[in-house]
Amino acid sequence: MLNLKNAESGYCYRIKNTPQGESAQKLAALGLYKGSAVTKLDLDDVKYSTVKVDTKNGVRVISGQLAKHITVRAGSGSPKPFYDAAPSATVITYSLGKCEKNAKRLAMLGIKPRMKLKIIKSLPPMEYVVNVNHKNRVRISEAVAAMIIGDTVNRKNFQFTFSPKGVEFKVSGIAAGKKIATFLNNADINIGSVLSMEGIESGKRVDLDAEQEIVLHTFEGVVITMSEKTASLIEVE
Structure with missing residues (x-):
């Protein structure tokens, strides 16, 4: 039986069955009921915060999924993981990770080796309400929005996180791995898609x-954590 414990992360599933009784009511209140769609995420998707940094080419937003691969050096110190750097520190990127694909994704954001970064701050979880191709409305996290590159009439090759509200943004690149790319594809967000940011809201999280x-992650934009025991009771397809 496929359930939310043994299902592979990074994919969207439709709930087939949930526990009965009080547990079912609690899950339904969170949007987890028979027939509803849900995406299973990696634990790292919520473990590492999204960060805002300043570079010689302007401000960038880096998702935790990408930033966790970066090692940096501050002054004459030894290289260390990005998240071990002091808040508001100025650092030099030492490595962008062991995987060449991660380096290419970071390069799409304008982050390169031996580059000076000023860490501005870690960002709280935020949700972007997005109109896709003039027909669908979806919610994506700020971390995911930061992986979407595109153009507007007045600006080229920048992150969707900086797109003005209500302005058409045409996707030209996605700086994400297979799982996030699949998540976006399920939301009909691909290269060539036209997006419009309708609003930004505080991220909603429930620890069940x-x-x-x-x-x-539900299509209502709620991040839900649960035990493996609870997840094993929710059958999906």
Whole structure:
């Protein structure tokens, strides 16, 4: 039986069955009921915060999924993981990760080796309400929005996080791995798609159990964590 415990992360699933009784009511209140769609995320998707940095080419937003691969050096110190750097520090990128694909994705954002970065701040979880191709409305996290590159009439080759409200933004690149790319494809966001940012809201998160072992994202924009035990009781297809 395929359930939310053994299902592969990074993909969208439709709920086939949930526990009965009080548990079913609690799950339904969060948007988890028979027939509803949900995306299973990696734990790292919520473990590492999205960060804003300043570079010689302007401000950039880097998702935790990409920033976690960066090692940096501050002054004459030894290289260390990006998230070990002091808040508001000025650092030099030392490595962009062992995987060449990660380096290419960061390069799409304008982040390169041996580059000076000023860490501005870690960002709280935020949700972008997005109109896709003039027909669908979806919600994506700021971390995911930062991976979408495109153009407007007045600006070229920049992150969707900086797109003005209500302005058409044509996607020209996606700086994400297979799982996030699949998530975006399920939302009909691909190269050539036309997006329009309708609004930004505080991210909604619910920790269903004390054990935060499984992470889900609903189409209502809610991030839900739960134990593997609870996840094993939710059958999906």
